[in-house]
Amino acid sequence: MIIAVASGKGGTGKTTLAVSLALSLPNVQLLDCDVEEPNAHLFLNPLFAEKSEAVIPVPVIDEEKCTFCGRCKEVCAFNALAVLPGAEGKKGSILFFENLCHGCGACRFLCPQQAITERDRRIGVVEAGTVGELKFAHGRLDIGEAMAPPLVRQLKKQIDQERTVIIDAPPGTSCPVVTSITEADFCLLVSEPTPFGLNDLILAVEVLRKLGIPFGVVLNRADLGDEKTDEYCRQEDITIMMRIPFDKRIAAAYSRGLPLVTAMPEYRQKFEELFQKIKDKISK
Ligand code: SF4
Numbered sequence: 001m002i003i004a005v006a007s008g009k010g011g012t013g014k015t016t017l018a019v020s021l022a023l024s025l026p027n028v029q030l031l032d033c034d035v036e037e038p039n040a041h042l043f044l045n046p047l048f049a050e051k052s053e054a055v056i057p058v059p060v061i062d063e064e065k066c067t068f069c070g071r072c073k074e075v076c077a078f079n080a081l082a083v084l085p086g087a088e089g090k091k092g093s094i095l096f097f098e099n100l101c102h103g104c105g106a107c108r109f110l111c112p113q114q115a116i117t118e119r120d121r122r123i124g125v126v127e128a129g130t131v132g133e134l135k136f137a138h139g140r141l142d143i144g145e146a147m148a149p150p151l152v153r154q155l156k157k158q159i160d161q162e163r164t165v166i167i168d169a170p171p172g173t174s175c176p177v178v179t180s181i182t183e184a185d186f187c188l189l190v191s192e193p194t195p196f197g198l199n200d201l202i203l204a205v206e207v208l209r210k211l212g213i214p215f216g217v218v219l220n221r222a223d224l225g226d227e228k229t230d231e232y233c234r235q236e237d238i239t240i241m242m243r244i245p246f247d248k249r250i251a252a253a254y255s256r257g258l259p260l261v262t263a264m265p266e267y268r269q270k271f272e273e274l275f276q277k278i279k280d281k282i283s284k
Pocket residue numbers: 061065066067068069070071072073083110111112113114115116
């Protein structure tokens with residue numbers, strides 16, 4: 001079973017929830033897919049046993065074979081190629097903007113002259129290890145690199161189907177989030193009852209409904225803010241699976257890099273109950 005933990009906005013307590021849920025259950029693998037800013041390891045101090053480079057295939061153009069027909073530029077959905085007209089005896093030239101290239105392979109596949117081959121370009125690393133019985137892996141995007149989705153896909157190759165997999169997704173609703181949560185059996189949306197929290201929750205709900213992934217909401221700092229998130233969930237028939245009240249001890253544990261269930265073991269049972277609710281929802 002794959003459970004994604006996502007949130008429309010950062011700072012809602014998504015990683016706190018993902019880490020504590022992972023520590024409360026047996027036979028779990030936790031993947032931190034927030035590859036631009038992974039931080040679950042700061043709470044877990046895993047022993048990393050494996051490290052692999054993440055690469056994407058980018059085009060290499062043989063200008064001897066190329067007729068500068070422009071087909072590769074037309075098929076590139078990411079504007080990573082420009083074909084310039086010839087001048088001073090040259091038939092033309094091609095500009096390649098490698099930071100825009102998603103490594104989709106369309107240009108190589110559709111070049112009528114077979115003038116395109118590929119080389120690997122590094123975008124980051126995947127590290128995998130353990131924390132006691134817990135399996136853990138995360139991806140780290142290289143500084144200045146923008147290609148989070150291919151790194152998330154490479155990280156997800158680590159998924160161990162024999163375990164309950166918990167995915168800590170990046171915040172927001174953009175491509176890296178969609179790549180992280182696709183294939184999940186259930187998604188927990190972590191939100192807080194504030195106007196900003198509600199706005200971003202609505203966007204996240206739209207994404208999940210489009211993807212057809214069952215989901216429920218966890219309200220963090222549930223006793224602060226207003227009633228509008230509750231009202232919205234009632235109107236939209238969305239289950240609030242768990243409420244975590246504001247508690248200075250949670251903030252203090254976070255600031256010391258302690259998982260919630262380590263600092264407050266009484267929460268372990270609440271996370272076990274949350275897991276049971278997820279299983280009930282999936283079985284329905
Ligand atoms: S599609 Fe092939 S032949 Fe046409 S411009 Fe691109 S590389 Fe050159």
